[in-house]
Amino acid sequence: MPTSVKMLVSFMLLFGLFYMAKATRTLPIEADLNTRAQAALASAEIDWAKVRVNGRRAVLTGLAPSPDAAQRALKTVARVRGIHSALDNLKTLQIVSPFEWQAVSLGRTLKLMGVVPSGDAYDAVTQAAAAIFPNHTVETKLELAAGVPGGNWLGAVRYGLQQLARLDEGTLRLRDTQVDLSGKTASSQIIKKVELAMRGLPAGYTGRDRVTLKLRNIDTQPILLRDLSQNTLIPIFVPTEAQQQIDLCQQRINSVMRSEKIRFKSASAEVLQQARPIIKSLADIAKECPTSRIVISGHTDASGDADENLALSKARAQAIVDLLIAQDIPENRLSAEGYGASRPIADNDTQAGRQANRRIEFRVLYSG
Numbered sequence: 049m050p051t052s053v054k055m056l057v058s059f060m061l062l063f064g065l066f067y068m069a070k071a072t073r074t075l076p077i078e079a080d081l082n083t084r085a086q087a088a089l090a091s092a093e094i095d096w097a098k099v100r101v102n103g104r105r106a107v108l109t110g111l112a113p114s115p116d117a118a119q120r121a122l123k124t125v126a127r128v129r130g131i132h133s134a135l136d137n138l139k140t141l142q143i144v145s146p147f148e149w150q151a152v153s154l155g156r157t158l159k160l161m162g163v164v165p166s167g168d169a170y171d172a173v174t175q176a177a178a179a180i181f182p183n184h185t186v187e188t189k190l191e192l193a194a195g196v197p198g199g200n201w202l203g204a205v206r207y208g209l210q211q212l213a214r215l216d217e218g219t220l221r222l223r224d225t226q227v228d229l230s231g232k233t234a235s236s237q238i239i240k241k242v243e244l245a246m247r248g249l250p251a252g253y254t255g256r257d258r259v260t261l262k263l264r265n266i267d268t269q270p271i272l273l274r275d276l277s278q279n280t281l282i283p284i285f286v287p288t289e290a291q292q293q294i295d296l297c298q299q300r301i302n303s304v305m306r307s308e309k310i311r312f313k314s315a316s317a318e319v320l321q322q323a324r325p326i327i328k329s330l331a332d333i334a335k336e337c338p339t340s341r342i343v344i345s346g347h348t349d350a351s352g353d354a355d356e357n358l359a360l361s362k363a364r365a366q367a368i369v370d371l372l373i374a375q376d377i378p379e380n381r382l383s384a385e386g387y388g389a390s391r392p393i394a395d396n397d398t399q400a401g402r403q404a405n406r407r408i409e410f411r412v413l414y415s416g
Contacts, residue, residue, distance in 0.1 A: 077130070078103065085128045089121065096166065097121045097138065104132040112140045113166060114194045141165075141194040149190075149205065150221040151177065153212055153231070158184040162222075165196035172202055180209045197224045199252035207249055211242050216262050227255045232262035236295040240303075261292045290339045290414060297337035298412040304329050310368065310408050317363035319371065327368070330410070331375035341381045341415040344368045349402035350389040362386025368408060381415060 082101040089097055094117070097110035106125045112118035118138045126134040149162035158181045164170045170190055177186050201222075208227050212220040215238070218231020227249055233239060239259050246255030304326065311320045319327070334342060346361035346368075365384035373379050394401035 081106070081128065081130050085125045085131060088124050088128050092120070092124045094121050094124060095168070099125055101131065104130065106131050106134045107137050108134060109137050110139070111167075111192065112138045114143070115140055141192055143194040145195050146224045147193070147195045147197055148221070148223050149173075150219060151209060151212060152219050153181070153184070153215065154217050156184050157187060159187045159189070161189045162191075163193035163195075164190050165194065165201065166192065169202055173205055176206045176209060180206075180213050197252075199225065200250040203250040204253045207245075208255075211245050211257075214238050214242055215259060218259070225253045227253055228258075229255070230258040232260055234262045236261060236292065236299050239296075240299055261296075293337055294340050294412050294414060297333060297340055298410075300333045301330060301342075301410045301412065304333070305408075305410065312364055312367075315360070317360065317367045319367055324371075327371045328375060331372050331377055334372065334377050334381070337412065339415055340412045341383070342372075342377075343383050343385060343411040343413060344372075345385040345387060345409045345411070347387050347391055347405060347407050347409065348389050349405040350392070350396040351402065354388060358386055358388035358390075360386075361388050364408065 078101045081104070082099065085099040085101060085106050089095075089099065096112065096117075097108050100107050100109070106128070108121055108125060110121075112121065118136065118140055121138070122134045122136055125131060144163055147163060147165075149164065150160075152159045152161070158177055160173065160177060164173055170192065173190070174186065174188055204222060204225075204227055208220045208222065208229060211229055212218050212231070215229075215231040215233045218229065221228045227246070229242065229246060233242075239261065242257055242259050246257045249255045308323075308326045308329075310323045310326055312318060312323075313320060334340075344365045346363070346365035348357040348361050350357075362384060363386070365386055369379075369382045369384045372382055389396070389405065392401075392405045393407075394404035396402055396405060
């Protein structure tokens with residue numbers, strides 16, 4: 049073999065041995081730097097970036113939520129002992145303002161649209177939607193973007209989805225810290241529940257709702273009224289709008305009666321003076337339900353003579369009727385009934401039970 053060839057082969061062997069020796073020393077160093085750099089990111093709660101170390105140089109990749117976040121990640125890695133430089137191969141989310149997200153529920157489909165602040169938020173929103181709407185097909189058209197408002201944005205989304213799920217159909221929209229809910233439901237009670245719930249959003253977020261009653265086919269569910277002359281039941285078909293008004297009127301009256309109680313002088317049908325504001329509130333509600341009639345029923349506890357209790361309960365109901373008439377409620381819309389102690393709602397053997405049984409009740413009915 050010529051001398052020149054031998055020298056070339058020897059050189060290549062030496063170079064190979066040198067390269068292997070260098071790689072043997074470099075690979076463990078790179079692995080150690082890589083591990084410590086990733087740990088530094090995790091310690092700084094930077095979960096959107098990844099690092100790859102080549103020699104003593106670190107290269108960062110990922111989608112930064114903002115330019116400041118990208119610089120923070122670079123500085124975090126550059127401070128790791130042993131790393132000489134950190135290169136930015138990051139992409140930065142576009143800042144959008146206003147920061148808008150919405151969900152539309154229609155039929156058995158829930159559509160999610162708009163922007164979310166991170167991949168984790170994307171997963172959390174879609175998982176919450178699937179859990180809150182288990183019988184819906186969830187269609188997702190979400191994009192990542194920066195500019196999310198402060199506070200518990202994800203909590204506001206989850207809370208809003210829970211209210212949207214109460215409706216037959218509707219739209220939930222978050223625009224920065226404003227949460228709007230609109231839609232339809234067949235229940236006036238749901239309207240009130242949603243109205244109260246929208247006041248309980250996470251701190252910093254304000255709610256607004258525009259939920260309306262959905263028309264129902266009430267004509268297929270007639271109510272039965274008794275014809276006293278024939279002692280028979282007559283089916284009465286209640287118009288849809290009238291029934292919706294009745295439902296809402298009953299709910300508002302119930303709300304007043306839960307918070308206040310009409311009180312009388314002991315063993316008397318005289319209404320105490322402090323109960324007059326309650327009567328005024330009930331009259332105002334009745335005026336907003338002109339297509340309804342209202343039955344006021346009086347009830348007593350089981351103490352004393354049954355006949356006297358029956359007469360007292362009827363007299364107290366009539367006293368309420370008279371006060372409502374004085375508030376300009378037409379007499380033909382009102383009627384009084386007395387049941388004495390025959391319809392208890394609590395145990396008459398306890399003081400609390402007897403107090404609960406002494407009550408006035410209101411029933412809102414169709415006036416047709």
